[in-house]
Amino acid sequence: MSAVDYNRCIRCGLCLQTCPTYLETMTETSGPRGRISLIKSVAEGGLDLTSPGFLHQMSECLDCRACEAVCPSGVPYGRLLEDARAQIQEERAPSQDARTRFGRWLVFQQLFAKPSLFRAAASLVRFAQRTGLDGLASVFGLGDAAKLAPRISSRFFLADGRRIEARDAVGTAFLHVGCIMPVAFPQVHDAAVRMLVRGGLNVVVPAAQGCCGAIAIHAGEPDVSRELARKNIVAFEDSGADVYVVDAAGCGSMLKEYADLFTGDPAWHERARRFSSRVRDVTEVLDGLELDDRIGRIDADVTYQEPCHLAHAQRVTAAPRRLLGKIPGLRLVEMNESAVCCGSAGVYNLTQPDMAGRLQRRKVENIRETGADIVATANPGCAMQVAAGLRADGSDARVAHVVELLDEAYAAYQPL
Ligand code: SF4
Ligand code: SF4
Numbered sequence: 213m214s215a216v217d218y219n220r221c222i223r224c225g226l227c228l229q230t231c232p233t234y235l236e237t238m239t240e241t242s243g244p245r246g247r248i249s250l251i252k253s254v255a256e257g258g259l260d261l262t263s264p265g266f267l268h269q270m271s272e273c274l275d276c277r278a279c280e281a282v283c284p285s286g287v288p289y290g291r292l293l294e295d296a297r298a299q300i301q302e303e304r305a306p307s308q309d310a311r312t313r314f315g316r317w318l319v320f321q322q323l324f325a326k327p328s329l330f331r332a333a334a335s336l337v338r339f340a341q342r343t344g345l346d347g348l349a350s351v352f353g354l355g356d357a358a359k360l361a362p363r364i365s366s367r368f369f370l371a372d373g374r375r376i377e378a379r380d381a382v383g384t385a386f387l388h389v390g391c392i393m394p395v396a397f398p399q400v401h402d403a404a405v406r407m408l409v410r411g412g413l414n415v416v417v418p419a420a421q422g423c424c425g426a427i428a429i430h431a432g433e434p435d436v437s438r439e440l441a442r443k444n445i446v447a448f449e450d451s452g453a454d455v456y457v458v459d460a461a462g463c464g465s466m467l468k469e470y471a472d473l474f475t476g477d478p479a480w481h482e483r484a485r486r487f488s489s490r491v492r493d494v495t496e497v498l499d500g501l502e503l504d505d506r507i508g509r510i511d512a513d514v515t516y517q518e519p520c521h522l523a524h525a526q527r528v529t530a531a532p533r534r535l536l537g538k539i540p541g542l543r544l545v546e547m548n549e550s551a552v553c554c555g556s557a558g559v560y561n562l563t564q565p566d567m568a569g570r571l572q573r574r575k576v577e578n579i580r581e582t583g584a585d586i587v588a589t590a591n592p593g594c595a596m597q598v599a600a601g602l603r604a605d606g607s608d609a610r611v612a613h614v615v616e617l618l619d620e621a622y623a624a625y626q627p628l
Pocket of ligand 2: 234
């Protein structure tokens with residue numbers, strides 16, 4: 213929690229109306245300006261790091277970074293929050309019970325660090341989902357986690373070292389596979405590969421890559437994130453690719469900010485900086501490629517749900533809309549508050565179920581007002597949260613990644 217960072221706040225309040233938790237509560241402490249004041253108080257010794265009020269605010273904040281995107285003083289809010297969470301975890305670790313310590317070790321140092329273990333766990337979850345055994349999770353105190361687990365796909369997208377050649381290639385892309393995407397949304401990776409190849413990029417999917425480390429850093433485990441970052445940097449350096457393509461906004465923002473993990477390590481900081489300069493969201497890449505006009509129609513109304521980590525952290529808002537606009541028959545109907553978080557935010561559903569539910573209902577209401585048949589987005593967390601909210605609302609609107617819709621339109625092309 214650097215003084216240089218929090219002292220940049222001039223308390224203008226311009227960020228307040230962008231903050232989802234402020235909009236819901238209308239209280240100063242549940243907004244960015246209030247949280248920055250709390251962080252400053254803790255850093256300067258006026259408030260205890262583990263005081264209930266501080267812990268609540270560091271947990272209730274979604275890390276959506278909407279405040280950061282509009283701040284005229286350039287307060288790096290995401291960095292302040294992540295530093296605070298890391299300090300809280302460091303302080304609490306020695307007194308955490310054995311079950312908590314084991315759980316954190318299992319999740320952060322094993323599951324997210326080892327893709328084969330993650331796939332094995334996903335296979336177990338899939339088995340439980342298909343046989344109804346997930347209903348027993350509540351017996352073990354895991355009811356909420358089971359309810360919120362993504363529907364695991366019948367097949368996984370593997371980072372298996374494959375290389376797909378484009379005709380008249382203009383470059384080579386490395387596809388970031390991640391952890392949730394390949395087990396719950398393999399069809400998005402498939403669509404991304406086909407679209408990149410259509411746009412003239414060879415695609416490589418190196419086996420040596422891994423989780424981006426975002427889940428770990430949001431949970432106050434920067435050492436785990438650094439280890440994962442080193443692995444991805446080395447995999448990319450060895451891949452011979454020109455660009456590192458990501459189709460999950462949360463992963464993309466993490467990968468673009470790897471240098472922040474290595475501030476005290478000049479050699480890795482430089483490697484991370486070079487790596488991050490090549491990272492692009494798939495919508496940015498496709499928006500910049502020459503796509504041919506052999507594209508079919510999708511006759512429907514679509515609305516676009518901005519993933520926070522694409523809109524606010526990466527500041528990518530126009531490219532996804534331009535891509536949707538290329539699809540004949542598809543009519544974009546903007547929703548109110550498209551850039552306000554849907555309440556997904558990693559494990560926020562588990563840690564802050566009440567606020568997550570309020571934001572989910574707010575989002576569904578805004579979607580319903582558009583009358584759209586399809587909600588397009590670009591992040592797995594948003595896709596799951598919005599789809600669950602729509603189901604609970606009795607809506608049959610479909611949720612899809614922008615790249616899936618684009619790929620479907622190309623697949624639907626029929627020559628005259
Ligand atoms: S917009 Fe920036 S400077 Fe203004 S109150 Fe918010 S964080 Fe502080
Ligand atoms: S990151 Fe999001 S939830 Fe947290 S203070 Fe900023 S706008 Fe509010």
